[in-house]
Amino acid sequence: MQFSKSTDYALHALIHLAQSERRNNIGIKELCATLGVSESYLSKIMSKLRQDGIVRAVPGVNGGYELARPAGEITFLEVIQVIEGRQQLFECSNLDSQQHRLLAEDRAARQDQDCQGQSECLVKKVMDGAERQLHQYLREYTIQSVLDAASKECNHALNKK
């Protein structure tokens, strides 16, 4: 279980766009030179980011990409979900297996109305909790926060001089 390279590229591309905010329309050529990745591959990724409203793109002379929103409003979670998709981290296969059927029957036999309906697998419950934790964390970091961290390091160094 790993994040794809595309996610890596997407995040770094967005950081570069954020760093170059005064200039608008950064071309794919500059982006792929900066990231060290092929033009054709990176444009697929940029295309996805555009379709999800994270960047704007303009073709033609002096065209290129720019952030569609302030860098502080683009979270890591959002970027990751655009690239990786929005499937759940964990899906319980064989919900009709004997193990699950027994648990469900238990619940049914007990006629516990509170438990009806939440026939979810207990393993999945734990894993869904893990996913929630992860999402909560990734929502707290934005493209801007990375830029801030970089300049904070820089200021720290300057103060020492």
Added chain:
Amino acid sequence: MQFSKSTDYALHALIHLAQSERRNNIGIKELCATLGVSESYLSKIMSKLRQDGIVRAVPGVNGGYELARPAGEITFLEVIQVIEGRQQLFECSNLDSQQHRLLAEDRAARQDQDCQGQSECLVKKVMDGAERQLHQYLREYTIQSVLDAASKECNHALNKK
């Protein structure tokens, strides 16, 4: 990015073993009937769990599997790592890209001794933090805790009657 089916199978198999603790040596036939998965595939998974000391296996008549340790000492994290491997959730490709080189040069130019050595990518720093969060969460849940949750539900129902 998703957990594999194998992780699903492994967790459910371990829960079944834990539920059947008094009987020892649960055969692969019983396990795969319970989980609804093929014998040949599940045995690969069980073999991994054995190699990592999570279950014990004994061949021959009346042989089978049993937990190698108390269910309360087998964490979700451990099981997941055995099955999924221990690679990092995020690896930064192109550490020699222009973007990374510039950051590194900045640090070097500043001659900030505190920052030397930690030339790590700022994106990776965030993602490593996410991984730590996830691991911390998954370490808190064990095979036993799932069993406890199930019986707690059961008691809750009995008290209402």
Added chain:
DNA sequence: ATCATTATGGACCTATGATATCCATTATAA
């Protein structure tokens, strides 16, 4: 000792998705 039983590990297969390239087309500004 032999035999039936059960786990093990190697070889193999297939499907899927990640990674990647190429090109024809479309949209834009100069």
Added chain:
DNA sequence: TTATAATGGATATCATAGGTCCATAATGAT
């Protein structure tokens, strides 16, 4: 009108997940 730059479709390659089959080894029962 033209050069430029993004877009999307088709395609290729490779690694991994998911899965099967079989020969072998180990074990308890007879």
